[in-house]
Amino acid sequence: MADQSVFRITKELSDLQKNSDLSLAVACRDIDVRNVKALIIGPHETPYEFGFFEFAFKFNKEYPRKSPQVTAITTNGGRSRFNPNIYANGRVCLSILGTWRGERGEEWSAAQGLESILLSIQSLMSANPYENEPGFEDANEPSDQKHQKDYVQKIRHETLRISVIQRLEEYLRIGSDGSVPPAAPKRDELDHDMDTIEDESSVPFEPFKDLCKRRFLWYYDSYLAAVQKGKQEVKDGEYFARMPFEGSSNTMDGKFNYSELERRLHAIKKALDEETEGWAAEGLEAKAKDTTVAVNLQRQFEQIVEYFKHSGAAHNLELVDGNPFVWMLTYFGKPMTNLDGGLFRAKLCFSPRFPEEQPRIKFETRLFHHRIAADGTPCYVAPSSRREDVKVHIEAIIDALEEDHPPYDPRTLVHPEAFKLYWGSTEDRRVYNRRLRRSVQQSME
Template identity: 70%
Template structure:
């Protein structure tokens, strides 16, 4: 039974890791497949939009006959209840987990698995999570409607503050312990001088004491994708609530199971911009670190140099006229020149695509940027493309380049709100026929500017 259980768990984890679902991720440490970390990215058009919510999943030896236990770990150290069914203690109330009494047929069955559990949790992150509270239908009066509005407002704020900003600041070493503690309790306004940027070059790190963060690089890259959406959300929310306004406590929130605090979107925007600047600086730092790795002849440097030679030669032999060079001979910084295909909206365009590699590639995936940016629904206003390389071949640079070009040139893409990285271009591209005409004009204008700037 135990061996069959391990086989089943391993199979489910592997399927999720190979999946093209952009909103779910799973990982386990060493060979301990019974203890899994899971990431759910909040759905579009909800107060959880593009937030990063982590969960701990523990499989028992009787799995799949019995469901695993699931604990939410994105709770601001037990101070934030993100949903009527996701408690500040980390408890997740779901009938399939046996933590909630559901209707007949909603209980756990061996036919379900890790993916169905994560999708069920994700379904709780709806546009109106207040509806998840039992008795909602009987209490839908005027005061209750006001509560719904207030609940959505504070979840949106705390999704940004806790699941996104606080997490990225932690990864980047942008906040001191005292400031982080103060913000968690009182939302005290911090100032730039309160932040410290920890450099790994200056301190020795004991790996045994470093928390296991399997989604660290993924969250950094997704932050860069969704940065414009975060800014847009904050700007809209600033028109609806005032800084210093207190959160409204919901009828179902107890003293130890609540989401208390005050709104401070001005401060969140400042911190958001600090994170963006730190990530841009980190990408630039890779270039310096890369030259050092090249001089030392590290395995990563040799591998990237070899792949560069192969791809450059393939471009020469191929039908395409793209070109790729190393910046200052650095194998960690590639500059690709992309020539727009004839008879397309990119006809005549000449774009530089800068690819920065980490000395820890492929554990840290490349940071890619169009310079100058091209107006496109899959490219941020800052020039960062939203693309999907083969997850089983992350070390193959050719796969990355092909995926970048596929995202740029795809003629009939499937609508996917998880690729919303340029709010305005996305709205126009998927809007009315007239909107699409406006989009095409803006795209052609950016193509013309690329020729003028080259």
């Protein structure tokens, strides 16, 4: 039974990781597949939009006959209840988990699994979470309508403050005031003594660190838009309203301060940009030491240059200052499309810890496109199974730019204005195409 449960968990983890889902991520330590961490990115057009919500799964030996134990981690240290069904103490109330009474047929079955649980939790993150509380599903009294609005406002604020800003500040080791503590000494990959390597269990397990950093760059403008929306609805210093179903130890208390959140968002963006720029200097040191990553990136660069030559692709690739950790891609717009005639330069920056840390890419030539953020960050998805192959990343970026009929997917909303025009009315699409063509023409000037 134990071996069967481990096999089942391993397969579910593998399937989820292969899916490249833009709103779900899962991970575990190699030595402990029964303890899984999961990340849910909040759905579009909800107060949870693009927030990073982490959950811990503990699978017992009787899985899948019995459901796993699920605990919410993103609770501000047990002080914030993010949903009527997601308590401040981490309890997740779902009938399929046996933590809430449900109708017949809603209980757990062996046909369900990790993904179905994650999707059930994600469905709680709705546009009107007030209705998730039993007895308040059809609340239409004026007082209830005000509570619904108040509840959405404070969840939006705390989604930004706790799930996004606090998380990124911890990852980047910057204080809420933007200060940076002294950096911890780095272990030299070449010189460390194998006898002093820490046990894996003693090292902090942060599997979503790089993912959240990259997604922050995707959704940065959406976070700022949420701040502006919040500023229009509430005043800084105004206290959160307590909901009828919130208890003294299971609530979300605090007060609004969107001006402060805006300042901290700017500080995080600045720190991320500086971190990316710092990779170049680290990379030169790695090159001088002839590290495995430096040699690998140099070899991949040479192979991709040869591939472009023999495939007839017009794109050009060069190293910046001979540094294998900084590449410059010149992309030539595809003929017979709105990109035809365009010439766009994009910088690819690599970490000395690649592929653990994925490349950060930014178009230096302005391009008005629904898959390119205002600062030039492209929204693309490379297969997780080939994340170490730089050619796959380049191809994925080009595919995102050139896709003729992309499916509507709000998880790719990285340029709010362009996205709204692209998926708007016929006239909106015409405006989008004109602005895209204008940026193409400007790229040639």
